[in-house]
Amino acid sequence: MNKLLSDFTVGESGKIIKVGGEGRIRRRLFDMGVTPGAELTMRKKAPLGDPIEITLRGYELTLRKDEAACVEVELK
Amino acid sequence: MRTFALAGNPNCGKTTLFNALTGSSAHVGNWPGVTVDKREGVYKGAGENVAIVDLPGIYSLSPYTPEEVISRNYILDEKPDGIINIVDATNLERNLYLTTQILECDVPVIIALNMMDEVKKSGDKIDVKAIEKTLGVPVVEISALRKTGIKELMQRAVSMPKQRKGETVLKDALHKQLETACAYYEAEGVASPLFHAVKLLENDEIEVKRKGADKVLKSAAADVDMEAVIADERYKYISGSLAGAKVKAQKDVLTKSDKIDKVLTHRVWAIPIFIVILFFIFHLTFSENLFYLNGFTEGQAWMPSLVELGLATEEDGPNNFGVEILAIFYDGAVFSPGVILTNFLNLFLDHISDGVVTLMGNGGAAEWATGLVGDGILGGIFAVLGFLPQILVLFLFFSILEDTGYMARIAFVLDRIFRRFGLSGRAFMPMIMGFGCSVPAAINTRTLADEKERTATIRVIPFFSCGAKLPILTAVAGGIVMAFGVGNADVITFCMYLLGICTAVVCVLLMRNTTLKGETPPFIMELPTYHAPSFKNLMLHLWDKTKHFVKKAFTIIFASTIIIWLFSHLSWDWHYLPDEEMQNSIIASVGMLLQPVFTPLGFGSQLGQFGWVFAVAAITGLIAKENVIATFTTLSICIMAYAGEGTEEGVEELAGIIQLITADAGISQREFVAALIAFIAFNMTTIPCFAACATAKAELAKGKFKWTLLFWLAVSYIVSAMVYTIGAYIWPLAIWFVVIALVVTFIVLRNIGKFDIMKIFKRRKSK
Numbered sequence: 001m002n003k004l005l006s007d008f009t010v011g012e013s014g015k016i017i018k019v020g021g022e023g024r025i026r027r028r029l030f031d032m033g034v035t036p037g038a039e040l041t042m043r044k045k046a047p048l049g050d051p052i053e054i055t056l057r058g059y060e061l062t063l064r065k066d067e068a069a070c071v072e073v074e075l076k
Numbered sequence: 077m078r079t080f081a082l083a084g085n086p087n088c089g090k091t092t093l094f095n096a097l098t099g100s101s102a103h104v105g106n107w108p109g110v111t112v113d114k115r116e117g118v119y120k121g122a123g124e125n126v127a128i129v130d131l132p133g134i135y136s137l138s139p140y141t142p143e144e145v146i147s148r149n150y151i152l153d154e155k156p157d158g159i160i161n162i163v164d165a166t167n168l169e170r171n172l173y174l175t176t177q178i179l180e181c182d183v184p185v186i187i188a189l190n191m192m193d194e195v196k197k198s199g200d201k202i203d204v205k206a207i208e209k210t211l212g213v214p215v216v217e218i219s220a221l222r223k224t225g226i227k228e229l230m231q232r233a234v235s236m237p238k239q240r241k242g243e244t245v246l247k248d249a250l251h252k253q254l255e256t257a258c259a260y261y262e263a264e265g266v267a268s269p270l271f272h273a274v275k276l277l278e279n280d281e282i283e284v285k286r287k288g289a290d291k292v293l294k295s296a297a298a299d300v301d302m303e304a305v306i307a308d309e310r311y312k313y314i315s316g317s318l319a320g321a322k323v324k325a326q327k328d329v330l331t332k333s334d335k336i337d338k339v340l341t342h343r344v345w346a347i348p349i350f351i352v353i354l355f356f357i358f359h360l361t362f363s364e365n366l367f368y369l370n371g372f373t374e375g376q377a378w379m380p381s382l383v384e385l386g387l388a389t390e391e392d393g394p395n396n397f398g399v400e401i402l403a404i405f406y407d408g409a410v411f412s413p414g415v416i417l418t419n420f421l422n423l424f425l426d427h428i429s430d431g432v433v434t435l436m437g438n439g440g441a442a443e444w445a446t447g448l449v450g451d452g453i454l455g456g457i458f459a460v461l462g463f464l465p466q467i468l469v470l471f472l473f474f475s476i477l478e479d480t481g482y483m484a485r486i487a488f489v490l491d492r493i494f495r496r497f498g499l500s501g502r503a504f505m506p507m508i509m510g511f512g513c514s515v516p517a518a519i520n521t522r523t524l525a526d527e528k529e530r531t532a533t534i535r536v537i538p539f540f541s542c543g544a545k546l547p548i549l550t551a552v553a554g555g556i557v558m559a560f561g562v563g564n565a566d567v568i569t570f571c572m573y574l575l576g577i578c579t580a581v582v583c584v585l586l587m588r589n590t591t592l593k594g595e596t597p598p599f600i601m602e603l604p605t606y607h608a609p610s611f612k613n614l615m616l617h618l619w620d621k622t623k624h625f626v627k628k629a630f631t632i633i634f635a636s637t638i639i640i641w642l643f644s645h646l647s648w649d650w651h652y653l654p655d656e657e658m659q660n661s662i663i664a665s666v667g668m669l670l671q672p673v674f675t676p677l678g679f680g681s682q683l684g685q686f687g688w689v690f691a692v693a694a695i696t697g698l699i700a701k702e703n704v705i706a707t708f709t710t711l712s713i714c715i716m717a718y719a720g721e722g723t724e725e726g727v728e729e730l731a732g733i734i735q736l737i738t739a740d741a742g743i744s745q746r747e748f749v750a751a752l753i754a755f756i757a758f759n760m761t762t763i764p765c766f767a768a769c770a771t772a773k774a775e776l777a778k779g780k781f782k783w784t785l786l787f788w789l790a791v792s793y794i795v796s797a798m799v800y801t802i803g804a805y806i807w808p809l810a811i812w813f814v815v816i817a818l819v820v821t822f823i824v825l826r827n828i829g830k831f832d833i834m835k836i837f838k839r840r841k842s843k
Contacts, residue, residue, distance in 0.1 A: 019304065024140050025598050030307035031136035032600055033170045037308060047346040048492035051501070051599055057169040057311075060603040062488045064495070067598050 001075045005040075005068035008052070013041035014073040021070030033057040034071060077118075079127040079154075080233055083147060083178060084162035085171050086133030087604045089190045093162055093220035094130040095616070097230070122230040129156065132522075135170070137177045137275070139282050142522045151181055152268060158184040158236055160229070162220075165195045165202055166605070168322060172314045176245045179211065180271040184240040186233045187215040193222060206321040212243060221610060242270035245313040246306060253277055256296040260289070277302045333606040340482065346489045357473040358573070361414035361466055362550065363566055370409035381408035417465030425458040444645070444652055451713045452641030453634065456706035460547065460629050467543035467625065468618055471512050475617040479609035483508070484601070491599050497581060498588030500524070500599040503533045507580070510540030511573075512621070514768035518775050526597035527777060532587045534772050535784050536580035538764040539791075541573055543625075544701035548759050549573075551705045552752055555730030559738070560745055568753070576760050579795055583787075589823055632700045632766070640696060640703075640710055658715060659685065667692040677758055677793070678751025678800035684741030686715055689733065690755055700765045708733070750803030754796040762792035 002017060016038045019029055033056055034040075040056040051064040084090045098117025115130045131150055132143035139145045151159065161178050163171040178185055187207075195202055208215040214232045218225035246254065257273035264286075266272055276283040276293055279302060283289055340349060359367075370379045382388040387399045394400040404419040405411060411419065433450040441449075477483050483505060491501030502524055509517035517537045524530045541549065553568035588594070643663040645653050653661055667688025674680035679690040689711050696703040712729040716736065738748055763769065763785060773781040801808035 025600070027136075027138050027140055027303065028598060028600050030303065031138060031173070032602070033173065033311065035307045035311050036304060038311065044341065045343070046341065046489050046492060047343050048489075050492050050495075051488060053341075053488065053603060057167075059167045059170060060605075061600070062491075062603050063600045064491065064598065067600055 456637030558731035
């Protein structure tokens with residue numbers, strides 16, 4: 001099942017299918033290792049619900065839901 | 077001398093390695109992006125001297141943040157003799173992503189595999205030889221923190237061949253496209269053609285602008301999403317080649333870092349914990365009633381003061397030297413570490429000052445010379461130096477938060493709030509650094525990719541009261557408490573910090589809705605692993621700060637105290653005036669001339685014949701904020717001599733001058749307290765010191781600086797006018813309320829007029 005990263009609940013993990021968005025944001029996501037094929041796990045939400053923290057390529061990355069909405073993930 | 081550049085991801089230990097190599101005390105912190113400008117040093121251990129350049133930490137060589145541009149331009153244009161690419165072994169995959177890009181440049185590269193000790197500790201294994209073979213460049217295991225492997229690293233770096241041709245990991249996947257693009261750059265005669273070719277295929281902002289490049293791009297990469305393909309290929313290569321090189325141990329489900337994180341970023345407790353931590357930091361630095369051992373209010377106080385114990389008298393102070401030492405730690409209440417250190421240094425400085433003055437008196441020095449040295453120079457400088465301990469303690473706490481990695485979590489926790497004001501959680505770091513010093517804070521804004529966000533952040537940084545403004549806060553607050561016996565210096569200080577923060581928030585909101593409108597910048601950030609702060613690093617931080625502060629005390633402040641003393645003891649016809657005739661001095665007449673300007677702020681004409689001191693202090697503060705209190709001390713010693721009050725010392729000078737003015741100008745206590753708080757507010761929010769202005773000018777886009785100066789002036793004037801009028805009379809609150817309502821309505825109406833009203837309505841609905 002495919003799902004946007006922004007809709008993930010804590011603890012879910014999956015494999016990135018597609019990275020949308022444009023220009024800067026997309027480039028930044030790529031540079032931080034958010035590329036198709038990478039596996040990630042949603043770790044937690046910030047106390048105010050946004051941003052979120054994910055584990056990816058062995059490190060912790062935080063991004064906002066707006067940016068996470070650019071990432072399509074195949075649920076594991 | 078050959079030059080090697082250090083390049084690597086943010087937070088991979090680059091600056092620690094730089095320090096280990098050059099023995100310098102460059103700033104190090106556990107926050108992605110602390111090094112924001114390149115720094116240079118010399119390594120002397122490799123037979124020949126080698127220049128080392130520390131580049132800012134970057135994730136990629138794409139030109140989207142100022143740091144990336146600095147690093148990229150350095151590697152391509154300055155042509156170093158080699159690049160030492162530091163790779164965090166605990167996070168190989170993402171770190172090697174940058175490596176694959178660096179390898180595309182025509183420059184010798186050596187890889188320093190850092191934090192290998194951590195990897196071994198966790199039980200993982202990395203086959204260094206295998207990585208070396210795959211990448212085709214030397215790889216050396218090091219631990220920058222423990223300084224192991226550094227000698228070997230530098231020896232191998234020095235003995236690398238002088239030339240190296242760029243290599244790419246994309247040659248299999250994108251062979252044809254690269255050939256086309258490379259041919260174009262080779263024909264153009266560009267150095268490192270391979271690097272440029274790959275960047276062009278990535279649709280790189282800079283490369284696409286080149287003449288004829290778009291045609292090449294079109295023919296090479298027709299309709300394919302090359303950006304995604306290239307990023308993907310790089311990572312595929314890395315995971316493919318590492319498959320055999322890295323062996324992961326069976327991991328516990330939760331590492332220590334995870335456990336700490338669970339508490340510190342807890343859904344409910346994260347924000348309360350943060351507030352408690354901030355409170356404790358301020359309490360331990362400033363409180364004169366540690367942990368409220370002596371009760372929360374005056375009524376609960378049970379500890380006897382030294383006078384009550386019969387160990388000291390009101391007139392002569394402590395009975396003997398032993399009591400003097402005791403008074404450092406305790407006088408009616410136990411002091412906090414910050415206060416204890418301050419008392420200790422002040423005791424020392426007082427004895428020096430007294431000694432010098434006595435010596436000069438005995439030696440038969442002229443009255444003016446003793447005055448200049450005792451009151452002018454020593455008085456001013458010591459008043460400022462006396463605050464150094466508290467600044468250092470505060471700075472120490474912030475350094476610990478930064479080093480442990482907690483600062484990055486605060487950005488994570490607070491981002492949601494910052495976004496409301498059109499900033500990202502990243503803007504929090506420069507702002508909190510502003511509590512230490514505006515200069516590094518303004519430089520640190522380079523981690524913000526968005527130009528408008530940067531401008532807004534730089535402009536509000538001075539409102540986060542810096543270490544140099546702290547003396548103004550504590551001295552004036554202390555003066556109020558001592559002179560009127562009202563309030564609590566702790567609470568006043570804390571509230572002033574809050575006022576600064578509120579001012580910053582309002583200003584950011586205002587700017588982001590008027591002159592600096594724009595989309596909220598993205599927030600995509602690494603959260604570093606927690607680790608215990610290194611004692612050595614902390615001491616380096618503090619030493620740096622001390623050096624800076626002492627240097628400032630003995631240069632700028634030294635010069636200005638002398639100038640202030642001279643101008644306050646010279647009349648317009650260049651005659652020496654004794655303390656008693658200071659009213660006729662140059663500085664007094666300038667101050668009196670300017671006094672009416674400050675009347676709406678409470679510290680103008682209504683303060684009577686001595687009120688000009690405040691005007692002069694505010695103006696000297698433009699040179700360095702430490703000057704404000706130095707000026708007070710220098711001037712008040714003289715004024716009180718004139719008024720026949722006898723000289724007092726320490727924070728008491730302010731209390732003395734406050735009492736004097738109250739009696740002289742006949743204003744009510746409430747008006748005066750409001751005026752004094754307005755005075756603090758003015759100094760906190762007005763144009764910062766010379767150094768901060770120069771940095772802001774350098775960091776801001778062209779043409780923005782003069783508006784920024786005007787902005788600071790306007791904000792400080794308005795804020796302190798509000799504080800004074802509301803504090804003194806309450807009823808102006810209504811007027812301010814109406815003015816604010818009008819301004820808000822105007823801005824909202826204007827913004828709505830510019831955008832489609834339906835669009836805003838819809839946006840709100842969709843939220």
